[in-house]
Amino acid sequence: MSGVLPRRTAVIVFLAFAFAYFLSALVRAVTATLAPTLAEEFTLQASDLGLLAGGYFLGFSATQLPLGTWLDRHGPKKVALGFLGVAVVGSLVFSVATGFSGLLAGRVLCGAGVSACLMAPLTGYRRWLAPTAQMRANSWMLMTGSLGMVASTLPVQWALPLVGWRPLFWGLAGLIVLSMVVIAVWVPHWGGASKATADADPPTAGSEHAPEGYAMVWRHPYFQRLAPLGFFVYGGMVAMQTLWAGPWMQRVAGYTPLESATGLFWINVSMLCTFWMWGMVNPWLLRKGFGPDRLMAAGLPLCLVVLLGIIVAGPQAGGGAWALFCVSCTFVSLSQPAVALAFPQALAGRALSAYNLVIFSGVFVVQWGIGLAVDAFAAAGLSTVPSFQAAMGVYLVCNVAAYAWFLLRGQRHNVPQTSTP
Numbered sequence: 001m002s003g004v005l006p007r008r009t010a011v012i013v014f015l016a017f018a019f020a021y022f023l024s025a026l027v028r029a030v031t032a033t034l035a036p037t038l039a040e041e042f043t044l045q046a047s048d049l050g051l052l053a054g055g056y057f058l059g060f061s062a063t064q065l066p067l068g069t070w071l072d073r074h075g076p077k078k079v080a081l082g083f084l085g086v087a088v089v090g091s092l093v094f095s096v097a098t099g100f101s102g103l104l105a106g107r108v109l110c111g112a113g114v115s116a117c118l119m120a121p122l123t124g125y126r127r128w129l130a131p132t133a134q135m136r137a138n139s140w141m142l143m144t145g146s147l148g149m150v151a152s153t154l155p156v157q158w159a160l161p162l163v164g165w166r167p168l169f170w171g172l173a174g175l176i177v178l179s180m181v182v183i184a185v186w187v188p189h190w191g192g193a194s195k196a197t198a199d200a201d202p203p204t205a206g207s208e209h210a211p212e213g214y215a216m217v218w219r220h221p222y223f224q225r226l227a228p229l230g231f232f233v234y235g236g237m238v239a240m241q242t243l244w245a246g247p248w249m250q251r252v253a254g255y256t257p258l259e260s261a262t263g264l265f266w267i268n269v270s271m272l273c274t275f276w277m278w279g280m281v282n283p284w285l286l287r288k289g290f291g292p293d294r295l296m297a298a299g300l301p302l303c304l305v306v307l308l309g310i311i312v313a314g315p316q317a318g319g320g321a322w323a324l325f326c327v328s329c330t331f332v333s334l335s336q337p338a339v340a341l342a343f344p345q346a347l348a349g350r351a352l353s354a355y356n357l358v359i360f361s362g363v364f365v366v367q368w369g370i371g372l373a374v375d376a377f378a379a380a381g382l383s384t385v386p387s388f389q390a391a392m393g394v395y396l397v398c399n400v401a402a403y404a405w406f407l408l409r410g411q412r413h414n415v416p417q418t419s420t421p
Helices: 007-042 048-064 066-076 076-095 100-113 119-128 131-151 154-162 165-186 194-199 215-219 223-253 257-285 292-316 317-340 347-379 384-410
Strands: none
Touching: 007 076, 007 100, 007 119, 007 154, 007 165, 007 223, 007 257, 048 066, 048 100, 048 223, 048 347, 066 119, 066 317, 066 347, 076 100, 076 119, 076 165, 119 131, 119 317, 119 347, 131 154, 131 317, 154 165, 154 257, 165 223, 194 257, 215 223, 215 347, 215 384, 223 257, 223 292, 223 317, 223 347, 223 384, 257 292, 257 317, 292 317, 292 384, 347 384
């Protein structure tokens, strides 16, 4: 594969993109820590918090289809730089908001602006790295995202009394500008795909020259098989990690804001360690014949059992239970590089962005939907704890249905095995 980068260059490119993705994850998750402060200052209800956090993912999702086309056409460097400029504007808008509409506008702009921070490098890795290295790089990119989420918990909670939440977003805007400089200097320019790399694509990719648009992606049986998992399980994991684990710990388990931030801190630390581990063991697992499909089929029932246990335990389920749930959901993260490898390089950007659209549409729906469900059950006469339990029960049913679809579709179609070293 002539497009594969030398090892040293690949490490430098990874670090450049990882810094930007660290910041995007920090911006994404910070609402969980700021939720009590924002709710008090702006008199927000549960549904308002769900919409505010989901607004990030609404903006994120709205850009995914054009993003995929632009990535395939212009490459990761140009697209990432253009989008990060929007994130700078979004952070500044959020920092000066005087009402809910201003907060929501800032979150939507932030979501749109950082929407290329994972898709851009994964598109590049499809050409620049060997298949097993792609699996490792995907896990370690998610690890840097977890590091950003760690930074959004206790460090933010400690900084709030000192500087307030508005200056935090001024600082984030400055760091995003710095990440743009790093990408501009370190990431190589995008060239046209060579015939050699086109010939190296898997047989399922179709023709050597991929058609325009997304029709081939939407119709692909493997994409259709993974879509419900991406929407409910992957999207729901992010929704819990970035919003609802915090309110559950405070309103159901009785945590203080500081205890909740500490719980979120350890949830994200556990995710960081888990993604580091996935990056270490993925090449070995592939050599032993444990591909993404096999691992997801075997591992995802654990997250369903853990979620059921959280619902039943109610106030006894705190930060440790949510950490176990998020860790057990990480099996579904293997689906992203699997989707990329199921398509030719010329379609990689669109395939990844389409799947990311599914994931983050799920985040938006789950975040806002759980808020609506909590408020609806409360309006029906349930107290706070049963309202949260009932809302999570609805979410569990959706996850079970998505996993059943994955298994049933797997009997009809399976993606070709990822090549091993």
